[in-house]
Amino acid sequence: MAVPVRVRFAPSPTGHLHVGGARTALFNWLFARHHGGVLIVRIEDTDRSRSTEENIGHIVEALAWLGLDWDEGPPAAGYRQTERFDLYRAHAERLRAAGRAYYCDCPPEELDRQRKVAEARKETFRYSGRCRERGLEAGALRLRIPDEGETVVRDLIHGVVTFERQQLDDWILVRSDGTPTYNFCVVVDDVTMRITHVIRGNDHLSNTPKQVLCYDALGYAVPEFAHVSMILGADRSRLSKRHGATSVQAFRDAGVLPEAMVNYLARLGWSHGDQEIFSRDELIEHFDIKDVSSSGAIFDQAKLEWTSQHYLKTIDGARLAGLLEPFVRAAGLTPPADRGRLAAMADTLRERAKTLKEMAEAGRFYFERPAAYEPVAARTLLTAEGARRLQAIIARLEAEPSFTAGALEAIHRELAAALGLKLVDLAQLSRIAVTGRTASPPIFEVLALLGREESLVRLRAARVACAGS
RNA sequence: GGCCCCAUCGUCUAGAGGCCUAGGACACGGCCCUCUCAAGGCUGAAACACGGGUUCGAAUCCCGUUGGGGCCA
Numbered sequence: 006m007a008v009p010v011r012v013r014f015a016p017s018p019t020g021h022l023h024v025g026g027a028r029t030a031l032f033n034w035l036f037a038r039h040h041g042g043v044l045i046v047r048i049e050d051t052d053r054s055r056s057t058e059e060n061i062g063h064i065v066e067a068l069a070w071l072g073l074d075w076d077e078g079p080p081a082a083g084y085r086q087t088e089r090f091d092l093y094r095a096h097a098e099r100l101r102a103a104g105r106a107y108y109c110d111c112p113p114e115e116l117d118r119q120r121k122v123a124e125a126r127k128e129t130f131r132y133s134g135r136c137r138e139r140g141l142e143a144g145a146l147r148l149r150i151p152d153e154g155e156t157v158v159r160d161l162i163h164g165v166v167t168f169e170r171q172q173l174d175d176w177i178l179v180r181s182d183g184t185p186t187y188n189f190c191v192v193v194d195d196v197t198m199r200i201t202h203v204i205r206g207n208d209h210l211s212n213t214p215k216q217v218l219c220y221d222a223l224g225y226a227v228p229e230f231a232h233v234s235m236i237l238g239a240d241r242s243r244l245s246k247r248h249g250a251t252s253v254q255a256f257r258d259a260g261v262l263p264e265a266m267v268n269y270l271a272r273l274g275w276s277h278g279d280q281e282i283f284s285r286d287e288l289i290e291h292f293d294i295k296d297v298s299s300s301g302a303i304f305d306q307a308k309l310e311w312t313s314q315h316y317l318k319t320i321d322g323a324r325l326a327g328l329l330e331p332f333v334r335a336a337g338l339t340p341p342a343d344r345g346r347l348a349a350m351a352d353t354l355r356e357r358a359k360t361l362k363e364m365a366e367a368g369r370f371y372f373e374r375p376a377a378y379e380p381v382a383a384r385t386l387l388t389a390e391g392a393r394r395l396q397a398i399i400a401r402l403e404a405e406p407s408f409t410a411g412a413l414e415a416i417h418r419e420l421a422a423a424l425g426l427k428l429v430d431l432a433q434l435s436r437i438a439v440t441g442r443t444a445s446p447p448i449f450e451v452l453a454l455l456g457r458e459e460s461l462v463r464l465r466a467a468r469v470a471c472a473g474s
Numbered sequence: 475g476g477c478c479c480c481a482u483c484g485u486c487u488a489g490a491g492g493c494c495u496a497g498g499a500c501a502c503g504g505c506c507c508u509c510u511c512a513a514g515g516c517u518g519a520a521a522c523a524c525g526g527g528u529u530c531g532a533a534u535c536c537c538g539u540u541g542g543g544g545c546c547a
Contacts, residue, residue, distance in 0.1 A: 128476065
């Protein structure tokens with residue numbers, strides 16, 4: 006491998022990290038790691054009005070949460086466009102001195118007028134080139150591009166994409182107020198950072214020929230490009246807030262595991278045979294940019310939840326307990342001080358929840374006594390007869406020395422047989438008494454985890470709550 | 475409006491001319507398991523946008539149409 010791979014992820018800090026951005030970052034990261042290359046994070050903050058320090062923090066935090074590390078970039082200095090203006094100015098000057106760029110003082114109103122005329126004639130607007138040979142000393146700096154021929158973009162995902170130069174024009178590198186334009190900054194940055202592969206969103210494909218022309222004018226080799234399709238909402242339009250949660254942070258706060266997010270995002274538009282679940286190492290091993298789909302992909306919340314649940318089911322118990330704890334607190338509950346005990350509780354919950362948030366809610370009864378009983382079930386279960394049955398259960402449990410799930414189940418079974426009932430009759434009674442609900446983890450495990458004392462308190466309370474008692 | 479990209483089940487996709495009476499996964503239905511709910515197992519329904527070519531043969535190649543998305547401001 007002659008040239009080491011150098012890729013970059015270049016977010017604009019105008020908001021939280023969007024899942025589309027996260028996927029682009031992931032693909033860059035996977036590409037870099039697969040090839041043993043370097044990933045650079047660059048902050049594109051030239052839009053000062055919308056870029057904030059806070060957002061940079063959010064993006065960095067979200068990347069870290071996803072486990073995507075970078076080799077160059079923040080917090081080191083020099084990786085923000087606002088810190089690189091000297092570089093842009095120097096390159097602009099070089100182009101101007103070499104005659105590859107020239108100043109233009111055409112008033113914007115005139116340009117607008119021409120644009121409207123072109124539009125009315127159903128033509129592509131092109132700058133007339135009026136100032137090309139005027140030798141102006143100031144104004145907006147335009148790139149002089151060849152009039153004829155075509156500019157070809159070789160894309161690793163789309164193949165060869167051809168653009169007629171007739172459709173392109175002498176675009177503005179630096180505005181008359183001295184600020185460099187987006188496309189110019191990107192080229193200068195990618196060149197000076199020695200980027201070998203530009204992996205970015207499909208929305209930039211149309212800008213690429215302009216950039217290629219700029220590389221040419223600067224005398225630099227054009228990098229490889231890979232334009233990744235966009236993530237769409239259910240209506241096939243670009244995924245945005247109105248489609249629901251779109252920021253990585255929102256999914257983190259909902260309690261989706263980072264490995265689930267990474268797995269889901271990787272499989273959205275990329276595949277490796279029929280495999281659905283990939284470990285981080287498998288992703289790195291199998292990832293090939295050529296396998297990335299060229300068509301847009303709809304973000305499917307249901308599949309993300311399935312992926313999330315898969316990881317919840319398989320994650321290490323101790324780690325699960327650690328991750329669950331803040332969600333329990335966020336639900337206004339107090340988790341047990343004993344982490345092992347929390348892990349045991351989480352163990353009974355893990356295949357019943359799609360997110361950590363759901364898990365905390367589903368396990369609410371572990372941390373507090375039921376404040377109420379599910380009304381419909383209470384009406385049929387917590388009756389005078391229910392009270393008698395509860396009393397029978399209580400009597401047996403009071404005498405039971407071994408409070409294990411196995412023993413508790415045996416007790417319920419024996420009692421049911423003795424009373425001429427089915428196990429479900431007593432199990433549901435205990436369940437609503439202890440959890441307040443009709444659905445919960447296996448009730449005997451719940452009782453065992455709660456312990457004799459707490460279980461009995463709740464069973465007695467339910468007996469008292471029975472109608473006619 | 476011009477240019478560019480895209481098009482296999484509802485969704486993510488496998489498929490790189492014969493292996494396809496189109497496979498997997500999510501979601502959905504049924505059955506089984508079962509103390510509830512889940513999870514799990516089995517199973518069902520569900521797609522090559524349309525029209526032309528090329529070829530002995532096309533989901534796969536070419537052209538067009540339609541539809542969607544993006545860029546330009």
